[in-house]
Amino acid sequence: MELVGAFPLGDFIPKAATTTFALLEWTMTELMRHPECMKKLKDEICSVSTHKLYVTEQEAEKMNYLYLVVKEALRLHPGVPIAPRQLSEDVKVHGYDIAAGTQVLIDIWAIQRDSLAWGPDAEEFRPERHLDMVVDFQGQNLKFFPFGSGRRQCPGSGYVVALVEVTLSSK
């Protein structure tokens, strides 16, 4: 099924700053709920960073566990939970005919918590699950695409991940 063209985004896509703060808050929430992850992350920050109060972007890039933590927070709490699209041609999906021009909503939130894709612990915050998965933020794998996929995917993803990583790991 080829999906092209988005709706006018205004009504659907929350503001960039809101989604970024939401990601920061959800990541901190999950770390408080999971002290073992918090400890692992603190150990990594102390072992990599040479500064006392802040972490540089170059240092954050070396923190592998930090990356897994942010990825897992984006899996469970995608700031933009649905991606709107309009069908460019008639398609049949699971026996249903859908006409060209139909507007559809792709439920990123539900897909990223689907136990068929993520296993029985899909609802659990477990950053280590991403160790076995070579899936980045580019929307190539449709079980993990917090920044959307294709031509209309989020142009702010690199900035957001760097910003959240540096903010989270600094005092």
Ligand code: HEM
């Ligand atoms: C955690 C933070 C963010 C999340 C989860 C997020 C997610 C998304 C998603 C899912 C889309 C729709 C993609 C699609 O339809 O395939 C989108 C679109 C967009 N995002 Fe973000 N975003 C975030 C932050 C930002 C930031 C910080 C900026 C700008 C600096 C930004 C700029 C945009 C723009 C301009 C679009 C529309 C792209 C287009 O329609 O061609 N986003 N974002």
